[in-house]
Amino acid sequence: MLARLQQGHRTIKFPDEKPELPRRFRGRPTVDCAKCASNCRMCVDNCPTDALKKDNNALSIDLGRCLFCAKCEIECSNGAINFSREHRLAARERQDLILGGEELKPAEALDERTRKLFGRSLKLRQVSAGGCNGCEADTNVLSTVVYDLGRFGIQFVASPRHADGLLITGPVTENMKLALEKTYDAVPDPKITIAVGACAISGGPYAGLPQVHNGADKIVPVDLYVPGCPPHPLTILDGLLRLLGKIK
Amino acid sequence: MPTSNSIPLYNCQTVDTEQIPLIGINEFGRIVIEGVKAGKRIASYFAVPAGAKGFRLFAVLADDNAGLLFVLSTEVSEKYPSLTPYCPQAHLFEREIAEQWSITPQGHPWLKPVRFHNSYIADNASQKEPPMPSVMDFFKVEGDEIHDVAVGPVHAGIIEPGHFRFQCFGEHVLNLEISLGYQHRGIERAMIGGPDKRSINYMQTAAGDTTTGHTTAYCQLMESLSGCTVSPRAQTLRGIAMELERLANHSGDLGALAGDIGYLPTSSFCGRIRGDFLNMTALICGSRFGRGLVEPGGTGFDMGPQDCDILTGKLTGALKDVNVAAKLLWNTSSVLARLEETGAVKPELCRELGLVGVAARACGIEIDNRYNFPAGIYRFAQVPISSWHTGDVFARAYVRWLEIQRSVEFIRSQIENMPQGKISARVKPPLPGKFCVSMVEGWRGEICHVGMTAPDGRFSHYKIVDPSFHNWTGLAMALRDQQISDFPLCNKSFNLSYCGYDL
Numbered sequence: 001m002l003a004r005l006q007q008g009h010r011t012i013k014f015p016d017e018k019p020e021l022p023r024r025f026r027g028r029p030t031v032d033c034a035k036c037a038s039n040c041r042m043c044v045d046n047c048p049t050d051a052l053k054k055d056n057n058a059l060s061i062d063l064g065r066c067l068f069c070a071k072c073e074i075e076c077s078n079g080a081i082n083f084s085r086e087h088r089l090a091a092r093e094r095q096d097l098i099l100g101g102e103e104l105k106p107a108e109a110l111d112e113r114t115r116k117l118f119g120r121s122l123k124l125r126q127v128s129a130g131g132c133n134g135c136e137a138d139t140n141v142l143s144t145v146v147y148d149l150g151r152f153g154i155q156f157v158a159s160p161r162h163a164d165g166l167l168i169t170g171p172v173t174e175n176m177k178l179a180l181e182k183t184y185d186a187v188p189d190p191k192i193t194i195a196v197g198a199c200a201i202s203g204g205p206y207a208g209l210p211q212v213h214n215g216a217d218k219i220v221p222v223d224l225y226v227p228g229c230p231p232h233p234l235t236i237l238d239g240l241l242r243l244l245g246k247i248k
Numbered sequence: 249m250p251t252s253n254s255i256p257l258y259n260c261q262t263v264d265t266e267q268i269p270l271i272g273i274n275e276f277g278r279i280v281i282e283g284v285k286a287g288k289r290i291a292s293y294f295a296v297p298a299g300a301k302g303f304r305l306f307a308v309l310a311d312d313n314a315g316l317l318f319v320l321s322t323e324v325s326e327k328y329p330s331l332t333p334y335c336p337q338a339h340l341f342e343r344e345i346a347e348q349w350s351i352t353p354q355g356h357p358w359l360k361p362v363r364f365h366n367s368y369i370a371d372n373a374s375q376k377e378p379p380m381p382s383v384m385d386f387f388k389v390e391g392d393e394i395h396d397v398a399v400g401p402v403h404a405g406i407i408e409p410g411h412f413r414f415q416c417f418g419e420h421v422l423n424l425e426i427s428l429g430y431q432h433r434g435i436e437r438a439m440i441g442g443p444d445k446r447s448i449n450y451m452q453t454a455a456g457d458t459t460t461g462h463t464t465a466y467c468q469l470m471e472s473l474s475g476c477t478v479s480p481r482a483q484t485l486r487g488i489a490m491e492l493e494r495l496a497n498h499s500g501d502l503g504a505l506a507g508d509i510g511y512l513p514t515s516s517f518c519g520r521i522r523g524d525f526l527n528m529t530a531l532i533c534g535s536r537f538g539r540g541l542v543e544p545g546g547t548g549f550d551m552g553p554q555d556c557d558i559l560t561g562k563l564t565g566a567l568k569d570v571n572v573a574a575k576l577l578w579n580t581s582s583v584l585a586r587l588e589e590t591g592a593v594k595p596e597l598c599r600e601l602g603l604v605g606v607a608a609r610a611c612g613i614e615i616d617n618r619y620n621f622p623a624g625i626y627r628f629a630q631v632p633i634s635s636w637h638t639g640d641v642f643a644r645a646y647v648r649w650l651e652i653q654r655s656v657e658f659i660r661s662q663i664e665n666m667p668q669g670k671i672s673a674r675v676k677p678p679l680p681g682k683f684c685v686s687m688v689e690g691w692r693g694e695i696c697h698v699g700m701t702a703p704d705g706r707f708s709h710y711k712i713v714d715p716s717f718h719n720w721t722g723l724a725m726a727l728r729d730q731q732i733s734d735f736p737l738c739n740k741s742f743n744l745s746y747c748g749y750d751l
Contacts, residue, residue, distance in 0.1 A: 024534030132456030158404035
């Protein structure tokens with residue numbers, strides 16, 4: 001009892017209050033094409049996952065490939081790329097993650113019928129398909145007292161048969177492909193799929209290796225993409241709540 | 249063993265590959281078998297292609313007492329006499345060599361796939377259908393009332409995939425066989441031809457919960473191969489990052505153990521405290537897992553005086569909280585009843601299997617690379633070895649608690665004595681024709697990286713041994729003659745990496 005008093009109440013007030021993020025947190029990057037020198041391709045050439053593209057001086061960054069290492073920001077002497085502390089990164093469509101100068105379109109909620117079904121109770125089955133345990137850990141942490149996922153009606157369940165959808169991490173290794181397909185099939189319709197982390201969106205650092213399938217949407221349809229390597233727990237939570245229309 | 253049959257190396261010492269003795273296969277086998285009998289451990293053992301249809305086998309034997317690594321090599325073609333019948337520590341390494349290069353260790357009693365991929369030789373020649381994971385002959389116990397329990401690859405919680413096959417008589421587990429490989433991404437192969445812009449990302453995600461451990465092993469290797477000196481300040485920052493990683497995972501594990509017993513107070517407290525430690529890493533580098541913190545040549549981030557103050561404050565608070573949470577475990581008899589005498593591993597078995605890290609120290613075997621093979625800051629600041637003698641789940645939990653206290657002490661004193669200076673030095677490309685072994689004590693145990701460079705200075709071979717590679721067999725043995733309901737508890741007490749094993 002005394003221990004309980006000592007530990008105190010620890011659940012954060014998210015989403016009602018703005019979350020506290022570390023000073024050096026690397027969130028959503030912004031690209032300023034006007035500052036990009038026409039003859040320079042340094043960031044494009046040095047990006048480990050080819051997240052940056054430059055066509056006719058139009059620089060763009062693909063959040064689905066980005067590992068948020070911010071090497072490009074450091075290397076760019078003109079300040080054309082800046083990593084902000086903005087944690088909101090999730091998107092409904094793959095191409096929405098590719099940003100030129102524009103703002104990221106916030107993830108839209110599910111259609112009304114699906115939201116009626118899942119809005120107050122969403123049960124998810126997590127499948128790690130080659131994940132490094134980074135995305136898994138930051139998903140797992142949502143169930144701790146700090147984030148208290150249960151208060152939003154979201155819960156991770158032990159069986160796909162009890163689930164309304166899958167949350168997938170990892171680039172989908174060849175050896176997990178069949179297990180992922182079977183788990184997906186075992187979830188009753190209608191169902192949703194969420195891809196968490198650069199690996200699950202694009203293969204991340206493993207994109208192009210023969211042992212992986214470059215992301216979950218190569219195997220199953222995906223309804224929500226949550227970028228990061230790994231995404232901050234709040235980035236994942238923000239995505240989930242937007243999908244359910246609890247944050248607009 | 250100062251003979252010309254092997255070359256003694258310090259941790260992170262680079263030599264010309266030419267200098268590594270090449271001896272006959274019988275002599276090679278004898279030295280490994282006798283070395284292990286005399287108390288050495290196989291830290292690494294792998295094959296490298298050498299000329300037409302031939303391979304060179306390298307073994308790295310760790311002599312913990314002397315703090316030396318003995319490296320030896322031999323040449324083989326399609327087959328060679330297996331060491332495993334006389335040296336169980338070799339068993340998984342020989343299976344790995346067989347799977348990767350189609351070299352048969354003759355007389356191997358347990359020759360099965362490790363990661364379920366095509367042989368590397370088949371890459372170029374005829375493409376076979378790749379093997380299906382866990383499609384192999386599992387050990388079978390015969391008898392009317394014996395039944396199989398198959399678990400995974402997709403588990404009940406949010407964890408990585410793996411397959412567990414139990415042979416049970418009622419609730420009683422007679423044998424557990426663990427079949428992994430689901431997470432295989434091909435990291436070691438992808439490192440060849442490097443270092444390149446992705447190498448560091450492979451290291452950060454080899455086992456994502458051990459980002460600092462694997463990245464430090466890689467960076468030490470790169471620095472040794474290229475003759476780069478890392479500043480004392482960067483070494484200190486790396487040490488802080490390494491201990492924060494240990495703190496986060498150890499306290500998380502205490503919580504997870506409590507959760508598996510159904511003891512909710514410690515489970516909820518530690519789940520949160522783990523996050524507090526991860527956030528301390530994020531305080532330094534912006535990433536909760538230390539991505540971008542350790543880099544070849546030093547560190548990517550520095551700590552200002554203000555950061556140091558904040559970290560010290562947070563550390564003190566977190567230690568107080570984890571102290572309360574851990575004491576609840578040790579003072580609750582219903583918790584102790586579940587921890588004590590569950591999943592015990594005998595010290596003899598531990599030595600025979602070559603277990604490392606927390607699992608070994610929980611058997612009373614005092615090995616810790618921060619002490620036996622210190623590199624970086626650990627050469628100047630010693631961390632006492634924490635051990636317990638009972639080998640059971642309790643011991644593995646208790647050693648974690650002891651190490652939590654030591655790690656906090658270590659970080660505090662490092663912050664107080666932070667050297668001045670730069671945090672990063674330029675790293676030149678690795679020198680050609682070199683061989684280097686780099687070891688660190690990750691939070692699970694010994695992480696061993698071996699790098700070899702080609703005449704052009706690029707990696708011609710890269711070998712990673714995660715502590716989980718040694719310890720999964722320990723978990724399988726710990727389950728023998730236990731109740732199957734104790735599996736989650738035993739599994740958590742080891743908390744091994746799937747991706748670190750699968751690579």
